[in-house]
Amino acid sequence: MxxxxxxxxxxxxxxxxxxxxxxxxxxxxxxxxxGNKSVTRGQLFDLMMNQDPASTVITMAxxxxxxxxxxxxxxxRADAAKSLEEIKESFGTQFTDYIKRxxxxxxxxxxxxxxxxxxQQDALVKKYVTENFETLATSYFPRKVRVIQxxxxxxxxxxxxxxxxxxxxxxxxxxxxxxxxxxGELKLVHSESGYPAVVTTFLKTALxxxxxxxxxxxxxxxxxxxxxxxxxxxxxYQDEAIEALVELSSIAEKMFVELFKEGGFKVYDKIIFDLxxxxxxxxxx
Amino acid sequence: xxxxxxxxxxxxLVGVLFVAATVYFAYDMTKDFLPGKSxxxxxxxxxxxxxxxxxxxxxxxxxxxLGNSALYTLFERAIVAQSFTADKDMISEAKIQADATxxxxxxxxxxxxxxxxxxxxxxxxxxxxxxxxxxYFLHIASVQAMTKVYFNENMDELLPxxxxxxxxxxxxxxxxxxxxxxxxxxxxxxxxxxVKNALAGGESFEAVAKxxxxxxxxxxxxxxxxxxxxxxxxxxxxxxxTLTLNSGETSAWVKTTYGWHLIRxxxxxxxxxxxxxxxxxxxxxxxxxxxxxxxxxxxxxxNIDFKGNDTIKxxxxxxxxxxxxx
Numbered sequence: 223m224x225x226x227x228x229x230x231x232x233x234x235x236x237x238x239x240x241x242x243x244x245x246x247x248x249x250x251x252x253x254x255x256x257g258n259k260s261v262t263r264g265q266l267f268d269l270m271m272n273q274d275p276a277s278t279v280i281t282m283a284x285x286x287x288x289x290x291x292x293x294x295x296x297x298x299r300a301d302a303a304k305s306l307e308e309i310k311e312s313f314g315t316q317f318t319d320y321i322k323r324x325x326x327x328x329x330x331x332x333x334x335x336x337x338x339x340x341x342q343q344d345a346l347v348k349k350y351v352t353e354n355f356e357t358l359a360t361s362y363f364p365r366k367v368r369v370i371q372x373x374x375x376x377x378x379x380x381x382x383x384x385x386x387x388x389x390x391x392x393x394x395x396x397x398x399x400x401x402x403x404x405x406g407e408l409k410l411v412h413s414e415s416g417y418p419a420v421v422t423t424f425l426k427t428a429l430x431x432x433x434x435x436x437x438x439x440x441x442x443x444x445x446x447x448x449x450x451x452x453x454x455x456x457x458x459y460q461d462e463a464i465e466a467l468v469e470l471s472s473i474a475e476k477m478f479v480e481l482f483k484e485g486g487f488k489v490y491d492k493i494i495f496d497l498x499x500x501x502x503x504x505x506x507x
Numbered sequence: 508x509x510x511x512x513x514x515x516x517x518x519x520l521v522g523v524l525f526v527a528a529t530v531y532f533a534y535d536m537t538k539d540f541l542p543g544k545s546x547x548x549x550x551x552x553x554x555x556x557x558x559x560x561x562x563x564x565x566x567x568x569x570x571x572x573l574g575n576s577a578l579y580t581l582f583e584r585a586i587v588a589q590s591f592t593a594d595k596d597m598i599s600e601a602k603i604q605a606d607a608t609x610x611x612x613x614x615x616x617x618x619x620x621x622x623x624x625x626x627x628x629x630x631x632x633x634x635x636x637x638x639x640x641x642x643y644f645l646h647i648a649s650v651q652a653m654t655k656v657y658f659n660e661n662m663d664e665l666l667p668x669x670x671x672x673x674x675x676x677x678x679x680x681x682x683x684x685x686x687x688x689x690x691x692x693x694x695x696x697x698x699x700x701x702v703k704n705a706l707a708g709g710e711s712f713e714a715v716a717k718x719x720x721x722x723x724x725x726x727x728x729x730x731x732x733x734x735x736x737x738x739x740x741x742x743x744x745x746x747x748x749t750l751t752l753n754s755g756e757t758s759a760w761v762k763t764t765y766g767w768h769l770i771r772x773x774x775x776x777x778x779x780x781x782x783x784x785x786x787x788x789x790x791x792x793x794x795x796x797x798x799x800x801x802x803x804x805x806x807x808x809x810n811i812d813f814k815g816n817d818t819i820k821x822x823x824x825x826x827x828x829x830x831x832x833x
Contacts, residue, residue, distance in 0.1 A: 242543025244550035244562040253578070253819055257809035259585035261578065263566065265633075269577045270569040272630035282568055283555045290556055322825075325572060485556040490544040494552060 241492035276497035279489070280505060285339060287481050292342040301344065302337040309337075343474065350477040351467045358473065359456040363426050364412040364463040366453035370395045371404040371445055378437030378446035385433060391450055400445065408452060410459065410466050421447050428454050479504050575826040580633050582823060583802050584646060590805040591649045598641075601648060605640035650798060655787050657801035658794075666777060669793050673737050674750045675780055677773040679712070679730040684721035685766035699767060712757065712771055721766065731773075734785030738792070745770065799827035 249264030292298065306329070310317045318329075326332040351358055368391045372378040381398040385391055395406025413422060418440035428451040437446040456463045467473055482505045489495045489506070498506055512519050544551040549561040570577075593601075612621040625637055634643055658665060669675070683699045685691050691699060698719070705715045716730025725732055735741070735749055748761040749770050758770040773779070780786040791797060803824075813820040824831065 241541040242550075244543065244552045244565070246562045246566045247549060252814060253816065254582065254814065254823075255812045256582065256585045256806055257589045259589060261581040261585060265581055266570070266574070266577055267562075267566050268630075268635075269580065269633045270566075270573045272627065272633075273573050273577065275565070275569060278565070278569055278572055279553055282560060282565070283553060286555050286558050286560075325575065482555065487553065487555045489553045490542065490551045491553075491562075492541050495541050 241495075242490050243493065244491040271493055274497070275494055276501055279494055279498065280502055283482065283485075283487060283505075284343070284478055287478070287485060288339060288342040288346060291481075292345050294338060294342065298338060298341045298345060301341040302333055305337050305340065306333055344468065347474050347477055348464065348468050351464050351473060355456070355460060355464065358467055359463065362412045362414065362467055362470070362473075364410060364456050364459075364466060365425050365428065365451055366408055366410050366459060367425065368392075368395070368406045368408055368450045368452065369404050369417075369421070370399045370406055370448040371401050372398050372437070372448070373400045373445060375437050375439070375446055378448050381448045382434065382437065385448070385450065398448075410462050412463075412466060412470075414470055414472065418442065418445075418447070421449060424449055425451070430454050475504070483507065575822050577633075578819070578823055579826050582806070583650070584633065586802055586805050586809065587646060587649050587653065589809055591653050593645055593649055593652075597648050597652070598645060601641050601645035604644040608640060608644075609637065650802075651787075653805070654791060654798050654801055657797060657804075658787060658790050659781070662777065665790065665794060665797075669790060670775075673789060673793060674775075675734065675736040675786060675789060676749070676752075676754070676775045677779055677783065678732045678735040678749055679716060679771050679773055680722065680725065680732060680745075681712070681716045681720045681730055681769045682722040682765060683719075683767045688762045688764070688766050695766075702769075706769075712769075730771075734780070734783040734789070736789050738789065796828045799829060803827060803829050 246263060246267050249262060249267065251263050252260035253263060253266060254261050310329075313320050321329070321332045324336075326335065370378070370381050370391075372381060377398045377400075381394050384394045384397075392406040395404060399406065411417065411425065413426070415422075417425070418438075420438045420440055424434065424438055431451050431454060433450045434448055437448060439446055453459055487505060487507065489498060495506075544554070544559070546559045546561065549563055551559045552562050552565045553560050609621075609625065612625045615621070616624050622637065625640075629635075629637060629639060629643060632643060634640075681702060683695065683702055685695045698721075702715060702719050705719065706712070710718075713729035717726060717728075720726045720730050722730070735746075737746070737750060739746060741749070742763045742765070744761055744763045745768060748758045748768075749772065752758055752770065752772040754772055754775040756772055758768075761768045761770060
């Protein structure tokens, strides 16, 4: 009887427990004291925990994955060093201020903490895209195309007819295209190349080389498009397609979401959990 | 034992049912709680690939990414609390600002949701509850007041470069509004002539501005625009004309998209400029490090102890842009 009562009381006590909030050790230790006041580790932790810690969790978790799956080889270091030179050239004399604004002590710190992880990520994403190429090629449908944009349907129809009659696509583009971005040159494009929905739909359904039979109208801008699909089998230009897909942040995110699940990512702090649920729910189990 | 249970079966049954209900109640209350985890006595924040990241590890990383500004926030607060005493007006104004902020959040986010959002915002600047909003606004006002004192104490050193760069002045104007200033309508021309005649007849600039200016924002104040410098967001023609004038001078009529303006610089005198909050705001913008220098000077008076941690001191000074020799 006594045991039953104890179980009952314990259960009631348990009901009074709440969500977990991870605490640091030595929270009361002062970091700095000024006059009769101190700034403690605990105060600093509480403040930082209310300034977007969720993104730090995601970054740290990604780094655990990267360190496990991508060794920092000479090749990785060389890629990071190359990026560093490009960024330094781009920022010129502002480079040092730029990196210090983001909290990096110096160039070496920036290389180790930002550029090497980026190089690791690039390597992992490339491996992911290569290993999952068929699936990703179906989702992102990389195609080699030429495109003309025209202001009127008449111009688009005339362009189509001239191409059908054997006209050089770039010459036809120079004659009819309304934007310098559409010179008719051969490009590798995919679902995230930023074309209007009507063009993207056409690309998705084009499984063989083809030319639009009729102009494609973008009803939001009232512009017209003539699209020639030159290559539609991604395996024929796999390396190029991989290079293009590796650049997409959506693919990197897709990869990490899968790796987070595979890695049994779990959170044990209520503040972090709620923030992740709000802004990064895709990473939660 | 069995015999006792058989004899008192009803009491036993009630006891068992009570425990079952309590256990279920406990389960129901806790099933949605987030469980914690500890490893070797340290709380874990998250785990992945079998690796546990403890709160201590997380603190170290957060400190790398966010530590400088967070440390400064708390450092500044500790110094201001010991270096400045707010007066009743400041305390009262802080309460008004806090109440207005709560009302604005409630209005924007709705009565049901504003509290959580406002609480998150106030925690992000180092306070723990919505009741601390007063303290937040009082702290901001205190820093502004302390920075003002710092500027006044160092005005001889700081003013010349600021005046050369920004040309600060107190300005007023008269506007004759026109739809097309190049082609005034009959009514617009009549009004313009009325202004010109009034001034020519000896009526003061202030009186004419109050009586006839079409700028509703300054008319009641006799055309006074207040503090102006080269960063003031005026239309280019107006600003250019304003900055060429010396103290006491009036411009020729200046055409802008609003109509025709007569501009007068009331004063460029430092004692008049000091009466304007805009002047101190402009000084703070021109000397962004001034607040940090001021805080560090007060800190020196309060005996700082970095507990032997040079990294903390280095990071704080780096954030503040201060070199120890200063």
